[in-house]
Amino acid sequence: MTLGIGIDVVDVQRFRKVLQRREKISSRLFTDNELSYCHTVVDPAERLAVRFAAKEAVMKALGVGLGSVRFREIEVTKDPSGRPSLVLHGAAAQLAADTGVRQWHISLSHTSSVAEAFVIAE
Template sequence: MIIGIGVDVVDIARLQATLQRTPKLRERVFTDAERGLPAASLAARFAAKEAVAKALGAPPGLAHREAEITAGPHGRPVLAVSGRAAEVAAELGVRRWHVSLSHDGGLAIAYVIAEG
């Protein structure tokens, strides 16, 4: 059963400019495993973090670093949540996450489905 769905779009150049202007933002938003990725991949992950919040109903107290997107087998994105995001997911009955990332034409997009 689908518990929630989230989608978000990020302008890659805008995120890159923001990260250059505010270097500490990279540490606040991205996990250690994500920080070294190229701008397009960071934008897709930022979109995924926003999509996670939407799939959970945007409850207060979520932090971007509580959603981490890594590359799984064959490069397929894998989503793991922690902290408040994990608490809310458990309360809602989320047992599995589905995530899709893409970037082209200066935009990055992410879809997230929370399944229970």
């Protein structure tokens, strides 16, 4: 049963500027694993932006606003086949469990200008 749906779109250029202006923001938004993966390319802004969109989409699917869970508590990973997947930690994991979420479906897409994420909580 679908318990929540979330979608988010991020302007990659704008997100890149935020990353450049605020040095420490990456470590507040992303896990070490996410940062390691994203920094394997010359310009990680697209990969980071789509992960940020996914985190916002998860919050929407859970029905919570900013500040209810930390961004680092929502981690975008890849399953063995390379598909994007989610791992929730801390308060985010507890909230998902409390609302009955047992499975996540996630779709990510990005270009040099737009990053979007679509999430379904079941």
